[in-house]
Amino acid sequence: xxxxxxxxxxxxxxxxxxxxxxxxxxxxxxxxxxxxxxxxxxxxxxxxxxxxxxxxxxxxxxxxxxxxxxxxxxxxxxxxxxxxxxxxxxxxxxxxxxxxxxxxxxxxxxxxxxxxxxxxxxxxxxxxxxxxxxxxxxxxxxxxxxxxxxxxxxxxxxxxxxxxxxxxxxxxxxxxxxxxxxxxxxxxxxxxxxxxxxxxxxxxxxxxxxxxxxxxxxxxxxxxxxxxxxxxxxxxxxxxxxxxxxxxxxxxxxxxxxxxxxxxxxxxxxxxxxxxxxxxxxxxxxxxxxxxxxxxxxxxxxxxxxxxxxxxxxxxxxxxxxxxxxxxxxxxxxxxxxxxxxxxxxxxxxxxxxxxxxxxxxxxxxxxxxxxxxxxxxxxxxxxxxxxxxxxxxxxxxxxxxxxxxxxxxxxxxxxxxxxxxxxxxxxxxxxxxxxxxxxxxxxxxxxxxxxxxxxxxxxxxxxxxxxxxxxxxxxxxxxxxxxxxxxxxxxxxxxxxxxxxxxxxxxxxxxxxxxxxxxxxxxxxxxxxxxxxxxxxxxxxxxxxxxxxxxxxxxxxxxxxxxxxxxxxxxxxxxxxxxxxxxxxxxxxxxxxxxxxxxxxxxxxxxxxxxxxxxxxxxxxxxxxxxxxxxxxxxxxxxxxxxxxxxxxxxxxxxxxxxxxxxxxxxxxxxxxxxxxxxxxxxxxxxxxxxxxxxxxxxxxxxxxxxxxxxxxxxxxx
Amino acid sequence: xxxxxxxxxxxxxxxxxxxxxxxxxxxxxxxxxxxxxxxxxxxxxxxxxxxxxxxxxxxxxxxxxxxxxxxxxxxxxxxxxxxxxxxxxxxxxxxxxxxxxxxxxxxxxxxxxxxxxxxxxxx
Numbered sequence: 001x002x003x004x005x006x007x008x009x010x011x012x013x014x015x016x017x018x019x020x021x022x023x024x025x026x027x028x029x030x031x032x033x034x035x036x037x038x039x040x041x042x043x044x045x046x047x048x049x050x051x052x053x054x055x056x057x058x059x060x061x062x063x064x065x066x067x068x069x070x071x072x073x074x075x076x077x078x079x080x081x082x083x084x085x086x087x088x089x090x091x092x093x094x095x096x097x098x099x100x101x102x103x104x105x106x107x108x109x110x111x112x113x114x115x116x117x118x119x120x121x122x123x124x125x126x127x128x129x130x131x132x133x134x135x136x137x138x139x140x141x142x143x144x145x146x147x148x149x150x151x152x153x154x155x156x157x158x159x160x161x162x163x164x165x166x167x168x169x170x171x172x173x174x175x176x177x178x179x180x181x182x183x184x185x186x187x188x189x190x191x192x193x194x195x196x197x198x199x200x201x202x203x204x205x206x207x208x209x210x211x212x213x214x215x216x217x218x219x220x221x222x223x224x225x226x227x228x229x230x231x232x233x234x235x236x237x238x239x240x241x242x243x244x245x246x247x248x249x250x251x252x253x254x255x256x257x258x259x260x261x262x263x264x265x266x267x268x269x270x271x272x273x274x275x276x277x278x279x280x281x282x283x284x285x286x287x288x289x290x291x292x293x294x295x296x297x298x299x300x301x302x303x304x305x306x307x308x309x310x311x312x313x314x315x316x317x318x319x320x321x322x323x324x325x326x327x328x329x330x331x332x333x334x335x336x337x338x339x340x341x342x343x344x345x346x347x348x349x350x351x352x353x354x355x356x357x358x359x360x361x362x363x364x365x366x367x368x369x370x371x372x373x374x375x376x377x378x379x380x381x382x383x384x385x386x387x388x389x390x391x392x393x394x395x396x397x398x399x400x401x402x403x404x405x406x407x408x409x410x411x412x413x414x415x416x417x418x419x420x421x422x423x424x425x426x427x428x429x430x431x432x433x434x435x436x437x438x439x440x441x442x443x444x445x446x447x448x449x450x451x452x453x454x455x456x457x458x459x460x461x462x463x464x465x466x467x468x469x470x471x472x473x474x475x476x477x478x479x480x481x482x483x484x485x486x487x488x489x490x491x492x493x494x495x496x497x498x499x500x501x502x503x504x505x506x507x508x509x510x511x512x513x514x515x516x517x518x519x520x521x522x523x524x525x526x527x528x529x530x531x532x533x534x535x536x537x538x539x540x541x542x543x544x545x546x547x548x549x550x551x552x553x554x555x556x557x558x559x560x561x562x563x564x565x566x567x568x569x570x571x572x573x574x575x576x577x578x579x580x581x582x583x584x585x586x587x588x589x590x591x592x593x594x595x596x597x598x599x600x601x602x603x604x605x606x607x608x609x610x611x612x613x614x615x616x617x618x619x620x621x622x623x624x625x626x627x628x629x630x631x632x633x634x635x636x637x638x639x640x641x642x643x644x645x646x647x648x649x650x651x652x653x654x655x656x657x658x659x660x661x662x663x664x665x666x667x668x669x670x671x672x673x674x675x676x677x678x679x680x681x682x683x684x685x686x687x688x689x690x691x692x693x694x695x696x697x698x699x700x701x702x703x704x705x706x707x708x709x710x711x712x713x714x715x716x717x718x719x
Numbered sequence: 720x721x722x723x724x725x726x727x728x729x730x731x732x733x734x735x736x737x738x739x740x741x742x743x744x745x746x747x748x749x750x751x752x753x754x755x756x757x758x759x760x761x762x763x764x765x766x767x768x769x770x771x772x773x774x775x776x777x778x779x780x781x782x783x784x785x786x787x788x789x790x791x792x793x794x795x796x797x798x799x800x801x802x803x804x805x806x807x808x809x810x811x812x813x814x815x816x817x818x819x820x821x822x823x824x825x826x827x828x829x830x831x832x833x834x835x836x837x838x839x840x841x842x
Contacts, residue, residue, distance in 0.1 A: 155807040156810035159804060162807070195797065198817045200817065231815045240813050294818050295828060
């Protein structure tokens with residue numbers, strides 16, 4: 001299962017931010033020995049703001065693909081930005097299966113919509129424990145953030161509250177010293193507290209300085225207050241809080257916790273540097289000694305691990321060393337070093353950006369599946385890396401039969417073609433009074449190419465090609481901008497290494513499911529399609545392919561003999577299967593049947609429509625598979641008996657003449673119910689609709705059905 | 720400062736704090752075997768343990784050892800409070816302390832002091 005795809009957008013953005021921040025931090029850590037004594041401590045401190053920014057500001061990793069269309073869409077026809085790649089692929093699929101192709105865009109949309117809603121239904125129904133756990137595990141990063149935030153806030157307020165109980169006001173002498181040092185600035189609160197081990201600054205909005213219950217000389221007091229006031233002036237508390245946010249967000253990233261420790265350290269060094277800048281040598285010595293005095297007072301209990309001791313000691317030693325040396329940096333040195341840090345950061349950012357791009361492909365198969373799923377058509381699509389263009393194109397090209405492709409390729413020379421498909425006709429153009437050529441010497445090709453190399457915006461055209469005869473070259477006779485805005489290119493999943501299926505060796509096999517891993521992960525079957533060239537070695541443009549459909553499990557075992565059916569489409573609880581049905585007079589290539597999700601054929605394909613699967617009663621509603629298209633009624637799957645729908649009785653009850661009466665299955669989308677619509681249409685007036693259950697009892701829809709319109713007959717209820 | 724005085728040890732400390740003087744092992748034993756019905760050897764074990772922890776110490780004089788408290792009751796309570804405060808460590812990290820954590824021993828401080836005063840000569 002492709003887990004990267006499974007992550008929510010939010011989690012993905014988080015992981016990418018974490019990676020970018022870590023890369024920059026890693027560069028800083030690596031450069032630390034080189035820069036430590038050469039740059040002002042302030043610069044060494046504030047450079048971490050870059051890391052904080054990288055960790056808090058989402059990178060534009062999730063790019064919304066802009067809708068592209070040259071022609072104004074016909075109003076009312078296309079309300080949503082349904083992806084055209086999807087449509088074309090389905091047209092292709094339908095052509096291959098020999099199914100009725102919906103002719104108008106509206107019909108196609110309806111067709112597409114139903115299939116999507118079926119998929120969604122299946123997904124909603126599958127809220128079993130496994131699925132829930134899977135979901136839960138993938139959401140853990142987000143729950144972790146919540147836990148971290150609560151943990152931080154709880155600890156902070158408990159700590160502050162506990163400390164506050166022992167606060168006593170500082171002496172007036174100490175207050176005066178603070179006021180003097182604060183100068184024009186707002187004077188923070190000053191308290192003494194026996195619980196405090198060291199002088200500290202706490203609080204964001206009303207910061208206070210807390211001193212331990214300990215005597216300080218005048219000089220020591222000044223040093224302590226100067227130190228804390230410098231922290232206050234530089235808003236270091238705010239940075240601490242930012243780091244809390246960062247650590248909460250990226251709690252799973254150990255680098256971030258290292259960064260937090262490093263920032264704390266750099267803040268102290270930088271603060272010391274700022275304090276001693278205004279001090280003479282004597283002042284510096286006093287300041288350093290005050291640090292030691294404070295540290296000495298804040299001693300450890302005996303039984304503390306020496307490892308921590310070394311760490312604290314090392315830190316204090318570094319600070320004392322810096323105070324003694326106290327380099328003065330010339331303006332030029334500061335500017336140069338700033339430039340250096342910025343350059344390093346920029347390089348790191350670039351690296352981070354590269355890691356961004358490569359992040360999804362690092363995870364197996366993620367880039368390959370980064371195509372729009374039908375349900376996600378309107379949502380942003382994670383861009384596939386440009387390296388996949390050829391793969392996309394090769395796959396799409398491989399299902400084309402005509403040499404017409406060559407002519408289109410030639411005309412698009414220099415463009416990065418992302419998708420190409422042979423289509424049967426341009427339905428929408430028909431409405432614009434464009435007469436399309438017909439016959440075997442006419443071809444239509446849909447092609448989409450990227451507006452710029454590697455870009456995720458596409459330009460798409462429908463090409464009309466003609467040739468004089470079988471032997472002539474194809475020529476493009478017309479070219480129309482694609483009617484559908486192309487927002488993403490979808491493609492079929494390659495299916496690697498089929499095992500144990502000798503019959504499939506000479507077939508090109510692909511998943512038909514958009515996200516086969518979803519089904520396989522739930523131990524359900526995915527639908528595959530196998531393509532077989534019937535005349536191998538044929539001259540280009542004269543190849544002849546046949547297509548087969550079947551089911552496959554996660555171990556690549558095919559449980560269904562390919563070639564048995566013309567098509568398989570997912571439906572609630574199982575699959576609708578298509579096959580040939582010979583009624584003794586005619587062969588019906590698109591007869592429908594039913595298969596459960598374990599691959600057992602429940603109803604052989606022989607009906608024109610199988611709908612409304614009632615799993616409990618084990619019944620489906622069927623429609624006759626001949627010209628009469630008459631409603632048969634309720635089929636009991638177990639017994640094969642059909643309880644007829646009392647069509648004639650209803651017609652008589654309603655008093656509708658035979659010529660004006662029709663009855664057809666109708667799916668009430670909002671109610672998730674398939675009923676029979678009995679209609680009266682005299683041809684000149686509004687259609688009168690009556691809904692019935694399949695046993696003949698009248699049914700009143702719960703929802704307002706005014707939108708059904710009054711003039712349009714809905715007799716053709718293949719919906 | 721938290722020397723991890725256990726509940727039983729605290730009983731002994733409380734007697735020392737209440738009496739405000741040094742007590743011999745026999746005096747402590749009498750008090751506790753009467754009020755708490757403790758075993759004699761228990762008292763001895765606890766007193767020796769407290770001595771090892773450095774919370775009490777025998778007076779340097781001739782005769783049976785008299786133990787005095789080295790920690791006042793206030794100091795002990797403060798240490799307890801600090802220990803509670805330490806539990807909210809991640810909250811503490813949101814305050815800016817002048818010196819971090821403070822896990823330094825006397826010898827560490829001495830070493831750092833000489834490092835500072837000699838201008839970093841010693842390594």
